[in-house]
Amino acid sequence: MTVLSPKIPTSYTGIFYKEVVNDDKKVVDKIFLIRYKDEIGRDKQKTIGKYSQGIRLTYCKAIRDETIRFNNERERYLTTIEIELLKKAVSHEMELLLFVEIALSTGARLGSIMKMKKSDIDFENESIKINNFKTNDKYIGYLNDSTLNLLSFHTKKMRKDAKIFSVSRSYVSYKIRGIMKKLFNEGITDEYQKVVIHTL
Numbered sequence: 001m002t003v004l005s006p007k008i009p010t011s012y013t014g015i016f017y018k019e020v021v022n023d024d025k026k027v028v029d030k031i032f033l034i035r036y037k038d039e040i041g042r043d044k045q046k047t048i049g050k051y052s053q054g055i056r057l058t059y060c061k062a063i064r065d066e067t068i069r070f071n072n073e074r075e076r077y078l079t080t081i082e083i084e085l086l087k088k089a090v091s092h093e094m095e096l097l098l099f100v101e102i103a104l105s106t107g108a109r110l111g112s113i114m115k116m117k118k119s120d121i122d123f124e125n126e127s128i129k130i131n132n133f134k135t136n137d138k139y140i141g142y143l144n145d146s147t148l149n150l151l152s153f154h155t156k157k158m159r160k161d162a163k164i165f166s167v168s169r170s171y172v173s174y175k176i177r178g179i180m181k182k183l184f185n186e187g188i189t190d191e192y193q194k195v196v197i198h199t200l
Helices: 057-072 080-090 094-106 110-114 145-155 169-185
Strands: 015-021 027-037 043-050 127-132 137-142
Touching: 015 057, 027 057, 043 057, 080 094, 080 169, 094 110, 094 127, 094 137, 094 145, 094 169, 110 127, 110 169
Parallel strands: none
Antiparallel strands: 015 027, 027 043, 127 137
């Protein structure tokens, strides 16, 4: 028996299989795998089992969903004082402050925030459209007063279809992670106790 590569994607996100063939090159089985990111964003892969052992896509999806849920459960949250410290630390740069404000107000992910456009903002209803690229759906996030005021000032001269952020996702991630490390994570070894962008 031979297991063939590469992995073949299924209709479910993050679930793949490899074919097992016999000496006559006939497919006789499948081995299912899942891919996901761990609690600090590293790519991980896990073998679930064979089709011949009763493993099916729905079971793999349940295992992956549970794994992601577990990895995203953190014990660390920001206090009101810590939030103010973070805002002060990024206040020297408008787009960093705006990112923190939007993340805290809406709970949106980094990728979703960085793709936002002026046209997504509804000032009248104090809300903003959010594209969740991880689940490929859309929802509405509500904006607090400080976030609305910053957005109003920052986007005042922008075209309606312009992106809110001119800096890159990697730049924001690098800068915010560095600030969080200095403010909250020095000497912390337990990953679940660290403040990360997802904490926002």
